Amino acid sequence: MKCQTAVVYERTVDDRTLTLGNLRVLVDRAMAMYDTETGSSWNQATGIAIAGHFTGTQLNAIPAATTSLGAWLSSYPNSGVLAPTAKFTRSQRIRIWDPSEADRMLLLVRAGDAARAYPLTRFPESGLLLDVLGGEPIAILFGRQPKVLAVYSRRVGDDVIELDARPVTEDIELLERGGRRRWSAVSGRSRPLRSARPLRVLSSVPIERIGFEHNFAEVEVYGGPLPPLAERRSGTNATVPSPVMPAAPLDEDEQRGGAPGIPSPSAPPSTPAPPPSGGDATGGCR
C-alpha cells in the first residue's frame, strides 16, 4: 500500500498526544491510521477520525516541503536527518516526479478554510504556478530539477508580489518580479538570509487522483474538472485490488506500544476501532 500522500500532522488533540500507526487497511482509497491512546481510526489523506473516540475530529496539518536532501540541507545546514535502517530502500518509485504518472497525481493546497487541487499536468514548464486561493495570493512550486514541492503565500508584509522561478545550485530561487528580493523555494527564507521577510509556508498534500476523488469530491480542481483517465497497461493499473494486504515486517527496536497482541500497560484498546463501511484492504494505492 503506497499511497504516496505526504502529510505531516500535529498529533496532539485536546491536550492528548497520540501515537499513530498504520492500520494497514484502506478507507476511501486512503491509508487508515490508528492511535494507541483512544483506539480511534483516522483517514490519513484528510486527517479526520473515522471511528472511535475522536470521530469527526481533524488533525492539524503542518506545512512541510518535499524535496531532495541536498536542497533541504542547503537551506537548513544544521537539520537533523532521520537515520536509515537496515531495511532502508531506494527502490520505491516516487510517483509525483514520474512523468508517466503525472496524469494521476494532484497537489492539494489549503489556505485558511479554502482548498484547491492542482493537477500536475497543469503546471507550467517553469514549475511555478501563481494563483489566489480563498483571497490568499499563493505561489505553488513543483520543481523538477532540482526536485522541490512547496507552497507559499505571496503576501510579504503589506505587499502582494509576483514571482518568477530560477534554478540555482541545490535549490530554486523565487525572484520578485520587478523587485530585488529573492527567496529559497525549499525554505521560503530570503537569499541572502534576513535580507527580506521569509515567505509564509502553506499546507500542501501530493495525492493520487483516485484518493482525491474519494476524499475531496467537494474540492475544486484548478483548470476545471479532470478528464477521464487513459487506459493503462496491465500491471500498472492503480485500481487493481491486491488480494492480500502486504504486512511489512517491523523493526523490533522501533516498535512502540507493545508487540501486537501484547498490549503495554499504557496501551488501551488492543482492538482498533473498526473503520466504518467503505473500508477495505484492496488497491487504490500501490
Next chain:
Amino acid sequence: MQWSAILVAAALRQEPPAPEPPLPDTQRRAPAPRRQDRRLGHPPTFVEPREVIGRVAAQRAGIGGDELVIGVQIGDVARAYPIARIALDEVMNDTVDNVAIAVTW
C-alpha cells in the same frame, strides 16, 4: 477455573496442576498474524525515530543529496525524513521542538 482445578485435585487427592512456567522472552512475542488478520489490516505499526543524525553522518550512512525527503521546520529545529525510510511504515511519530508530529506517506 483455577479454583475448580484445585477442588477437583483435592477430591482426587492429587496435586493441583502447577502453573505453566513463564515463557522465555523470545517466545513471548505475539504469534504471527493469521492470514485473515493480515487482510483486515492487523497489526498496526507504531514507529518512532531510532536515531536522528547530522549531514555528515547521513552522507556516511549512504544518504546522498539526491535522496528525496519530507522536510519539517518547527521553531528553530529542522528535520528531514527520507521518504525511502518513511515509506517502510508510512507513519513516523516524532517530536520536533516540543511539537508532537506524525510524518505520514
